Amino acid sequence: MIQLFNVTKAFQRDQNALSDVTLRVAKGEFVYLTGPSGAGKSTLLKLICCAERPTRGQILMDGRNITQLGIRYIPHLRRNLGIVFQDFKLLNRRTVFENVAFPLEVQGRRRIEISKKVYNVLRQVGLEHRLSHHPLQLSGGEQQRVAVARALVVDPLVLLADEPTGNLDPDVTTDIMELFKGANARGTTVVMATHDRSLIRQFPRRVISLEAGRVAGDTPP
Numbered sequence: 001m002i003q004l005f006n007v008t009k010a011f012q013r014d015q016n017a018l019s020d021v022t023l024r025v026a027k028g029e030f031v032y033l034t035g036p037s038g039a040g041k042s043t044l045l046k047l048i049c050c051a052e053r054p055t056r057g058q059i060l061m062d063g064r065n066i067t068q069l070g071i072r073y074i075p076h077l078r079r080n081l082g083i084v085f086q087d088f089k090l091l092n093r094r095t096v097f098e099n100v101a102f103p104l105e106v107q108g109r110r111r112i113e114i115s116k117k118v119y120n121v122l123r124q125v126g127l128e129h130r131l132s133h134h135p136l137q138l139s140g141g142e143q144q145r146v147a148v149a150r151a152l153v154v155d156p157l158v159l160l161a162d163e164p165t166g167n168l169d170p171d172v173t174t175d176i177m178e179l180f181k182g183a184n185a186r187g188t189t190v191v192m193a194t195h196d197r198s199l200i201r202q203f204p205r206r207v208i209s210l211e212a213g214r215v216a217g218d219t220p221p
Helices: 041-048 071-078 096-106 111-124 140-152 170-185 197-202
Strands: 002-012 015-025 030-034 056-061 081-084 158-162 189-193 206-211 214-219
Touching: 002 041, 015 041, 015 214, 030 041, 030 170, 030 197, 041 056, 041 158, 041 189, 071 081, 081 140, 096 111, 096 140, 111 140, 140 158, 140 170, 158 170, 170 189, 170 197
Parallel strands: 030 189, 030 206, 081 158, 158 189
Antiparallel strands: 002 015, 002 056, 206 214
């Protein structure tokens, strides 16, 4: 499903965020990316969703070389992705409902279908009572759950999540992980960056460890 071949990403001439990374994530897998801060986890996710371009190397998604996509084709690629950014990237002028509905609107879904799907996913993350609020009226943990809901509402082929449980209490973390497990059971490929070792022990899956921009380990569940 996702293949990286000798991928390097340099933000400065003498400093690589990623160096010669080669890995494969099969369709329907649930994979953790782990490693210390600065290891390259976020950069790797940004490359997969074309938020950044690699300096060298190739990235294939479902057999398609996404490093060669023109800018106008990237939005089409992202229609099949669910993305939970570390900084949420919510639209502050839109309500919670409108934020979660946005990717469905981009897909051209019918209004009645959008309303049903958005309400159901907000109920799953425990925010159906906040649907008319704006992001700045929410706590950090609530904003994070809105971001998770927005990623899941499209039933994505691939879910990319960057520290999606970082600001959540243990009970909500468990609920979110159960949602990710459910999406994975329905066929979504999940790649989740986390430094939370207790979470990995609680929900064991394949673990790809990064260190200083390189793959330092690849451990099966």
